[in-house]
Each structure stands twice: as C-alpha cells, then as structure tokens.
Amino acid sequence: MRTEQLNPLSKARLSVVGLGPGDDALMTDQVRDALANATDAFGYFPYVERLSGLEHLRLHASDNREELERARAALDCASEGRQVLMLSSGDPGVFAMASAVFEVLDLASAEERERWAGVDVQVLPGITAMLAAAARLGAPLGHDFCAINLSDNLKPAAVIERRVRLAVQADFAMAFYNPSSASRPEGFARVLRVLKEECEPGRLICFARNVSRADERLQVHALEAVDASMADMRTLVIVGSSTTRRVGRHVYTPRSYGMQTRG
Ligand code: SAH
Numbered sequence: 523m524r525t526e527q528l529n530p531l532s533k534a535r536l537s538v539v540g541l542g543p544g545d546d547a548l549m550t551d552q553v554r555d556a557l558a559n560a561t562d563a564f565g566y567f568p569y570v571e572r573l574s575g576l577e578h579l580r581l582h583a584s585d586n587r588e589e590l591e592r593a594r595a596a597l598d599c600a601s602e603g604r605q606v607l608m609l610s611s612g613d614p615g616v617f618a619m620a621s622a623v624f625e626v627l628d629l630a631s632a633e634e635r636e637r638w639a640g641v642d643v644q645v646l647p648g649i650t651a652m653l654a655a656a657a658r659l660g661a662p663l664g665h666d667f668c669a670i671n672l673s674d675n676l677k678p679a680a681v682i683e684r685r686v687r688l689a690v691q692a693d694f695a696m697a698f699y700n701p702s703s704a705s706r707p708e709g710f711a712r713v714l715r716v717l718k719e720e721c722e723p724g725r726l727i728c729f730a731r732n733v734s735r736a737d738e739r740l741q742v743h744a745l746e747a748v749d750a751s752m753a754d755m756r757t758l759v760i761v762g763s764s765t766t767r768r769v770g771r772h773v774y775t776p777r778s779y780g781m782q783t784r785g
Pocket of ligand 1: 650
C-alpha cells in the first residue's frame with residue numbers, strides 16, 4: 523500500500539535511489555519496487571551496469587564528472603511522463619546524486635522550471651558505505667562520529683585538512699569517503715600527515731574495501747603502521763576516536779567516556 527503511494531505509475535517521477543554498498547541483499551524493498559516500476563535509469567557506468575539484467579529498463583550511463591548534466595537529462599526524461607531512476611551507490615544523499623538533482627532544480631532557468639514543474643522528485647535511501655563497513659568491523663562508529671569526503675574535486679584541499687584536524691581535536695571517530703583516486707594520489711597522504719600530527723601513534727585506522735562484494739577486504743592498523751597506499755577509491759576509511767579499541771576480531775567505540783578498562 524505504502525509502496526503504491528510512492529510509485530503511482532501515472533505521474534512523471536524522478537526517483538533518486540540508493541543501491542546500497544554492493545550486495546543485493548543490502549538493497550531496500552522500496553528501491554527494489556522502484557526498479558521494477560521504472561522505465562529509465564540514469565547513473566555512473568558501474569551503477570547502471572548493476573541493472574543490466576533488468577530488460578524493461580532503458581539505461582543511460584555516463585561518466586562521474588557529468589553529474590549536473592546527468593541530472594538535467596533525467597529531469598527532461600521524467601518530464602516526458604516516464605518513470606525515471608537516478609542511481610547512486612550506498613545512499614543517494616551521501617556524497618551522491620540527490621544533492622546534484624536539487625542543485626539543478628535550484629539553479630534552473632525559467633524555461634527549465636516550467637518544463638520540470640510536473641515532475642515529482644523523491645529520494646529513496648540506501649545503506650551507505652560507512653554503515654556497511656562499520657557493521658563488518660564491529661561498532662567503530664558507536665559513539666559520536668562524522669563523515670568527510672576527501673575528494674578535492676568540489677572543495678579546496680585546505681578545507682579538508684582543517685575539517686580533519688578539528689574533528690580529531692573534537693575526538694570524533696571519522697569515516698572518510700573517496701580517500702584517494704588515480705587523479706588525486708596525494709590527497710590521502712596529506713590527510714595522513716594531519717592525523718600523524720594530531721593523534722597518538724596507536725590510534726586505530728580501519729580500511730574497508732569493496733564492502734559486501736565478493737572481493738571485500740577489511741584491515742585494521744595502528745596509525746604508525748599506515749601508509750597512503752592502503753586506500754584507493756573503492757575503500758572506506760574509518761579513523762577511530764581516542765577511545766576506539768579492539769575486542770577479539772572486532773573494533774568498537776564505547777558509548778561512554780567513563781567506561782572502565784580491564785586491568
Ligand atoms: N553514496 C555513496 C558514496 C559515494 S562516494 C554511499 O552512500 O556509500 C564513493 C566512495 O564511497 C568510495 O570512494 C568509497 O570511499 C565509498 N564506497 C562506496 N561503496 C563502497 C563499498 N562497497 N566498500 C567500501 N567503500 C565504498
């Protein structure tokens with residue numbers, strides 16, 4: 523009943539959906555229904571590739587540097603009365619396409635506004651990489667934490683370094699998205715230098731690569747043993763707070779600062 527309310531077939535609709543971190547079992551039923559009812563799907567090549575088995579969908583893949591153009595094209599397609607999906611991995615509101623769609627709507631010309639007026643935009647959440655990674659590791663985000671995108675495509679490197687430094691000083695655990703890529707090999711190295719200045723050498727750093735996929739890899743190291751080559755663009759990095767610790771094979775952050783440590 524609820525799903526029908528979200529997906530009436532008669533209305534021009536753009537659904538911005540999160541596919542989750544990789545494993546289809548981590549996709550919500552709401553997103554699965556949206557996939558079944560849509561006519562068109564727009565997204566970055568690898569995300570569109572995940573839907574290649576769905577023959578009822580017209581697929582529109584594009585490069586990840588063309589996000590605003592992709593959002594405009596999806597709105598145009600929906601304004602023709604089609605049921606359109608905009609794909610993100612993880613959650614669409616976390617460093618992904620939902621903001622891009624709203625930016626395009628916000629900056630639209632009068633002519634675009636008129637064309638897109640009948641399109642109903644909805645955002646359907648997904649499991650974001652940091653939550654999937656945290657669950658595999660244990661509970662490293664079990665106390666206060668923040669998420670920082672290390673890509674300097676859309677913000678200056680100095681802003682990233684300042685946020686990381688202040689987050690360490692505030693003793694947040696941190697999740698780093700987009701730690702490194704072929705076009706930005708030096709970014710993570712710079713952030714590591716900040717961490718080494720601000721944290722004790724034993725601070726726990728977790729590297730979760732391709733979480734929930736067949737080639738998933740999880741690694742936990744003390745900061746002093748970490749180097750920049752340990753993270754690539756398929757890795758989610760979690761930096762513990764000062765209280766984050768190991769128990770057995772797991773890593774967790776206690777909920778309280780007052781917790782007794784074992785003698
Ligand atoms: N909207 C996505 C994030 C997009 S930014 C989400 O909510 O998860 C892309 C970054 O997300 C990657 O560089 C990586 O840091 C992280 N990421 C996405 N999927 C991942 C996965 N399965 N395993 C590890 N990291 C992942």
